[in-house]
Each structure stands twice: as structure tokens, then as C-alpha cells.
Amino acid sequence: MVDLVVRSRRVFTPEGEQPAAVAVTDGRIVAIHPCDAEVPAAEDVDLGDDALLPGLVDTHVHVNEPGRTEWEGFATxxxxxxxxxxxxIIDMPLNSLPPTVNAEALRIKQAAAAGQCHVDVGFWGGAIPGNAGDLPGLHAAGVFGFKAFLADSGVPEFPPVDAGQLAEAMGAVEALFVVxxxxxEHLRDAASSAAYTxxxxxxxxxxxxxxxxTAIAVARETGRRVHILHLSAxxxxxxxxxxxxxxVRVTAETCPHYLTLDAGEIPDGxxxxxCCPPIRDAANADQLWAALADGLITCVVSDHSPCTPELKRRDTGDFAAAWGGIxxxxxxxxxxxxxxxxxGHTLSDVVKWMAHRPADLAGLRQKGRIxxxxDADLVAFRPDAEFTVDARALHHRNPLTPYAGRVVKGVVGTTWLRGSRVTGDAPGGRFLRRETAGATKEM
Known part of the structure; x- marks a missing residue:
């Protein structure tokens, strides 16, 4: 007798799409049987032709709690x-107060998140000028690596590093650095304007x-791994x-907005x-798609970076004054x-980009795969169903989105976290640590 069986004629495993019955006990996948196999189970769910995907892994999320919880919080x-x-999800170290730049700040963030998480949560640490000495202790506390900015982050408590400071940080600890x-020197102060251009x-x-x-040069010099965040250009x-x-040990990610939105179609105001870096034109997006298809860009993550509606300056439409984040x-x-x-891509491709490879980036060997x-993190998905994005139906604390009114295909049904249905009522997420995840995998 197992706890749960989920059957589908379209189960997406690392080996590809196949009919299967996925058996779960104690939160782990214990067997994958033929779709029509008789498996004694406390609960047996047959999805028919709906797809069964592994739970996605999003390694680039700004939760902002504590300190800026009015922007977003762990519950929402x-x-x-x-x-x-x-x-x-793996939470980014900035926009919260304090930022996650030492072990004590990590403990404060985990205390704020405790009992609120509906999915499993890991944490990045932060590399800022002067904290190289804190990085080994923060790494030992379980963060998955360290984020650094080479330009202004937008918040004063998380200043950027230059090449020398990045090299100092990389030299302080054997870890993955995400940049x-x-x-x-190439950025210009934007004049107050409602024109996206x-x-x-x-x-x-x-x-x-x-x-x-610069990031590649420092990685070459230090021998460390570097991952380029949210590549737009x-x-x-x-x-x-x-x-x-x-x-050189370098990888890169991009985000849905760089692949699907076109600068030429963004209305004034x-x-x-x-967002920063910005959404560029359709020809640029075509090149990002090509790089994703051939594996040069390894994964697609959200860079979920919300704020309050007031900070988006919708009243004036001033791009220079608005917070940058989607x-x-x-x-x-x-x-x-x-x-x-x-x-012409398949659903297997999307699973690879948004589940398998982000999990591999962070060394989460038990995540992102059936x-x-x-872990029995599973998603029932209707790939041919469509819906119109309604911001009011989103669970973000401040549901402002550039996708509002867009018709999209693919409806998420049930989501299981370690074999339990996520209902949004009783948070069942756990904190993930680098040690329990295993060593990060080269990609």
C-alpha cells in the first residue's frame, strides 16, 4: 500500500513523455509503473490526458520579507x-531588511518565513562590499550561493561590487556566484518620461x-562558478x-518577459x-530563444520582483521613477x-528549462524531476486549456502584471508538494539547505 498514485497518459520524466502511474510514499516517489498498473494506494488520482509535470523550480524570486512585506511576503x-x-523557490538576498549578507540576517529571514510557506524555500546569500569575511559562515548556514550586483541594485543597503570586490568575494568561499x-559605466540616468523607449x-x-x-574575467581568474542572472541582451x-x-565555469538564465514581450509594443506609461535589465525588441528575443534551444542559456526563471502599486508610478507613468521589477x-x-x-518547442522542453535545469543549477537533485x-512535487496541467490573465485572480500581494488581458494556454490544476495537495490553506513548505540538497551540479 502506497500513500498516493497519480496516473496520466502524459507523464513528463527526465527520459521524456510517457504514460505512467507515479507511486508516492512518505513524500517521495517510490516507483513509476505502467499507466494502468494495479497499485494499492490510499489515494488514486487518474488525470487521463491531462499532463503530469514535475513541480517547477524557480531559483530567482524576491520575497522581500521581512522589512518590505508590503511589497510581497512568504505567504503570498x-x-x-x-x-x-x-x-x-530560492529567495534572493535583497529587498528584505536586513538583506541576507551574514548568517544572523539569514536566521532573521527564516524566522519571518517560518510557518508561512506553501512551497519549499531555499535562500541565496548576498555579496556586497566589505562582507567577504561573512561569506564562509553564511555558506555554512546553508545558502545555495551568493548574489552580487555590478550596478546599483535599487536599494541602498545592498550596494554593488566592482571587479576587485567580486574577485575578493569569490576568493573567500568555494561557492556558486550569481551576478x-x-x-x-554604460548606464545613463533616465530622464523623467512616460516613453518606454x-x-x-x-x-x-x-x-x-x-x-x-567582467563576470567571466573574474570567474576565469578565480576558477569559481558564475551564473549570469536574467540575461536580456x-x-x-x-x-x-x-x-x-x-x-570557464559560466552559465546563464533568462526570464519569460525577455522571451515573450516586445519593447516595440510597450505602451507609453x-x-x-x-524591469532591469530591460525588455528589448523581438529580434533580440529570437536570439535568446535560439540560445535556449541549443543549451547556451540553461534555464528560465521568473525574477519575481514585485512592489506596491504606488512604487510602480502608474499615476504618472514615469518610467524613470517607477520601481523596476515584474x-x-x-x-x-x-x-x-x-x-x-x-x-515548435515541446512541453518536455519547457519542463527541462523550468524544472530540471534550475534544480540542477542549485544542486537540488531531489527536485524538478519525476x-x-x-520528492513527490507534482503538477496536473491542462496544456490545451486557455485563459485570459486577470490580475485580480493572482495570489501575489500586489497583483500588477504586464500580462493582464493576455490569452495564454495551459492551466495548472492540482499541485502536490511532497505528495500532499497544496490548497493555500495550511502551509506545508520546508526550508531547503545547501547541505541537504547535495553538491551543485556543473551545467
Whole structure:
């Protein structure tokens, strides 16, 4: 007798799509049987032709609690994640107060999150000027690696590092470093304007290109792993490709908004589209898709970065004054699936980009896959169903989204976390530590 069996004629395993019955005991997948196998179970769920996916892993989420909980909090962010088929998030170290730049700050954040999480949660640490000595202790406390900014982060308590400070941080601890790659020398102060093109011009592709080159140079010098966050500028792709050929340990991610939104279609004053680095044009997105298809970009994550409506300056539409961030953790799967299928990609591709590979990036070997021994994080998904995005139906604390009114395909049904249905009522998420996740995997 097992606790749960979930059957589907479309189960997405690391080996591909297949009919199967997934058996679960004590929160783990204990067997994968033929779809029609007789398996004694306390609960037997037959999804028919609906897909069964592994829970997605989102390694780039800004929860902001404590300190800026009015922007977002663990209860709302993780409820939204589960509603979008995401069963694991890794929280970024900034926008909370204090930022996660030492072990004590991590304890404060975990205390704030305790008992609120509807999905499993891990944490990144932060590398800022002067805290290299704190990084080994923070790493030992269980963070998955360290985030650094090469340009202004937008909050004063998390200042950027230069190349020398990044090298000092990398030299202090053997860990994965994830880098916001924009070069401040190439950025321009945006004038007050409701025109998206004025904001876009202030953050040119050259800023990303130069910062990616800096991050690669430091990784080459120190021998450490570096991961380029939320890559927007396709012009930086050849740098990453050559560095990988040279043996530099560098990977890159991108986000649904860079793949599916077009700068040429952003209306004036629509500050819900503002993020940093910025959304660029459709030709640039085509190149990002090509890099994703050939594996040069390894994964797709949300960079869920919400704020209050007031900080988005919808009243004035001033892109220069608005907070830069897109709240999308609940919508990434349908947004990506809608665009991917139009480009000839399969649902297996989307699972690889949004579940398998983000889990591998963080060393989460028990997450992001339907396989014996993995956590039973599962998602029932109707890939052919469609809906119109209604911001009022989102679980984010401040449901402002650039996808409002968009028709997308793919509806998340039941989400299971370690074999238990996520209902949004009783939080069942756990904290994840680097030690329990296993060593991070090279990609």
C-alpha cells in the first residue's frame, strides 16, 4: 500500500513523455509503473490526458520579507508559486531588511518565513562590499550561493561590487556566484518620461555585454562558478559561448518577459513592464530563444520582483521613477508554454528549462524531476486549456502584471508538494539547505 498514485497518459520524466502511474510514499516517489498498473494506494488520482509535470523550480524570486512585506511576503509569494505549478523557490538576498549578507540576517529571514510557506524555500546569500569575511559562515548556514550586483541594485543597503570586490568575494568561499550583470559605466540616468523607449535607451545592451565580460574575467581568474542572472541582451551570448569553450565555469538564465514581450509594443506609461535589465525588441528575443534551444542559456526563471502599486508610478507613468521589477511567479508556466509551442518547442522542453535545469543549477537533485527517489512535487496541467490573465485572480500581494488581458494556454490544476495537495490553506513548505540538497551540479 502506497500513500498516493497519480496516473496520466502524459507523464513528463527526465527520459521524456510517457504514460505512467507515479507511486508516492512518505513524500517521495517510490516507483513509476505502467499507466494502468494495479497499485494499492490510499489515494488514486487518474488525470487521463491531462499532463503530469514535475513541480517547477524557480531559483530567482524576491520575497522581500521581512522589512518590505508590503511589497510581497512568504505567504503570498509561495501561494502564488504553487498556483503556478512552482513547488520550490530560492529567495534572493535583497529587498528584505536586513538583506541576507551574514548568517544572523539569514536566521532573521527564516524566522519571518517560518510557518508561512506553501512551497519549499531555499535562500541565496548576498555579496556586497566589505562582507567577504561573512561569506564562509553564511555558506555554512546553508545558502545555495551568493548574489552580487555590478550596478546599483535599487536599494541602498545592498550596494554593488566592482571587479576587485567580486574577485575578493569569490576568493573567500568555494561557492556558486550569481551576478546581476549591468555595467554602471554604460548606464545613463533616465530622464523623467512616460516613453518606454527613453527608459530602454538608458540601459543599452552594451551595459550587459560589458558586465558579462567582467563576470567571466573574474570567474576565469578565480576558477569559481558564475551564473549570469536574467540575461536580456543577446549580444552577450558569444562571450558566454567562448568562455565555456575555454573552460570557464559560466552559465546563464533568462526570464519569460525577455522571451515573450516586445519593447516595440510597450505602451507609453505602462510601467508594469519596467524591469532591469530591460525588455528589448523581438529580434533580440529570437536570439535568446535560439540560445535556449541549443543549451547556451540553461534555464528560465521568473525574477519575481514585485512592489506596491504606488512604487510602480502608474499615476504618472514615469518610467524613470517607477520601481523596476515584474511580478510573474504564478504565470511563468502558461506564458512560456504559450510562446514555446508557437515556436515548435515541446512541453518536455519547457519542463527541462523550468524544472530540471534550475534544480540542477542549485544542486537540488531531489527536485524538478519525476524520478524514483525524488520528492513527490507534482503538477496536473491542462496544456490545451486557455485563459485570459486577470490580475485580480493572482495570489501575489500586489497583483500588477504586464500580462493582464493576455490569452495564454495551459492551466495548472492540482499541485502536490511532497505528495500532499497544496490548497493555500495550511502551509506545508520546508526550508531547503545547501547541505541537504547535495553538491551543485556543473551545467
Amino acid at each position: 509569494a509561495t501561494r502564488a508559486a504553487a498556483a503556478g505549478g512552482v513547488t520550490t 546581476h550583470a549591468e555595467d554602471p 527613453d527608459f530602454l535607451d538608458s540601459r543599452p545592451a552594451g551595459a550587459e555585454h560589458a558586465a558579462v565580460a 543577446a549580444s552577450a551570448l558569444p562571450l558566454i559561448a567562448q568562455a565555456r569553450i575555454d573552460g 505602462a510601467t508594469e513592464f519596467k 511580478a510573474s511567479v504564478q504565470l511563468g508556466l502558461p506564458v512560456m508554454w504559450t510562446a514555446a509551442r508557437e515556436r 524520478a524514483v527517489g525524488a
